[in-house]
Amino acid sequence: MNYAIIQNGVVVNMIVIAPYNTSDFPDAVPVGDKPVGIGDEYRDGKFWRDGAEILSPAESEFSRVKTQGILKRIFRR
């Protein structure tokens, strides 16, 4: 699993850690399937790039659908 190494709120490296020894790297934050990269920011428990939160593909798609109002129409039924 990929983890971001954070220094002063900035991602300085991306590394691979197995789930059972994450305690070896206390500065590492799991990124899941978010396309986080070196140079991105980390604050308030979230990753950011150019002022926008970095979302996973599923989160991006949900956000897109929600923006288009499709969910509203479904719930209205």
Next chain:
Amino acid sequence: MLTSCFLSGGGSPSPGGWVDVPQFTYTGQSETIVEEGIGWKIRFLTSGTFTLLSPDRMMIDAFLVGGGGGGNRGYLVSSNGVAGGGGGGGFTGTFFVQVEKDVPYDIVIGAGGAGATSNGSTGKDGGASKAFSYTVGGGCGAVNYVGGAGGNNGGSTPDPNTNGAGRDGASDGSPGQGTTTREFGEADAEDYAGGGGGGARAFGSSNRAAGGNGGANGGAGGNISNDYGNGRPGAFITGRGGNGGLGVFSSTARAGGGGGGGNYGGGGGGGASAYTSSVTAGEAVASGGAGGQGIVIIRNHRVKQATLSD
């Protein structure tokens, strides 16, 4: 600075002989390979802490590979589709190290860089791998249609005004870091960190173009065999090698994604672009592939000429 030298044999031999597998602990994932009559290798697959238990000290060769860079997504320039470049393979280095018993040594395995998957994004750089006070960088993510730099450079794609196949990613350090990317710097060893292949560009009806192949025996680009579809991954082993870039078809135009760079540290393949006037612009481009993770390998110090990295 590179140093070439003839290595002396073994350093301090273990009680059983210098080719004996050492006793050690490692907190991450590793695998030990015994080479009969030659010695042993330990491959560190995830980050952790290595501690030698026996012998008291030993001389080793260490081979480090950084994570591969991500491939770029196809993108639009004034309604012209442009394919994405392949990610650069991770940098590699070979080092001569003395390790001591009961001393914890952190091993860091660089992750592959994310491929560009959304409009306006670019391929991300691979992570650095570190061990025994040495560091090798990750490959660069591709930013536009030019392949990312790295141990092996990613393949570029045709420029915004040119149709055609994506270019292959580099192998064996050229073009790239300028020194071999083969294991422990040995000419007959397997190659690592292939550059990702560039995506193809097909503009106009019925045009077909193949993605570039990944370097270091990486994945083939999308080509006629898969109807100019996605580039193949750098390897069939999960986590090893870059991922292929996606191909795309647009009406009757078809363009193949770049193949993932081969082996650990391989760059991601570039995404393709296929565009005709009958489709919307957003349907004409495809995502780049993620780079492959790096690796650290150690072995007993060997009587063989090797090229060491400073």
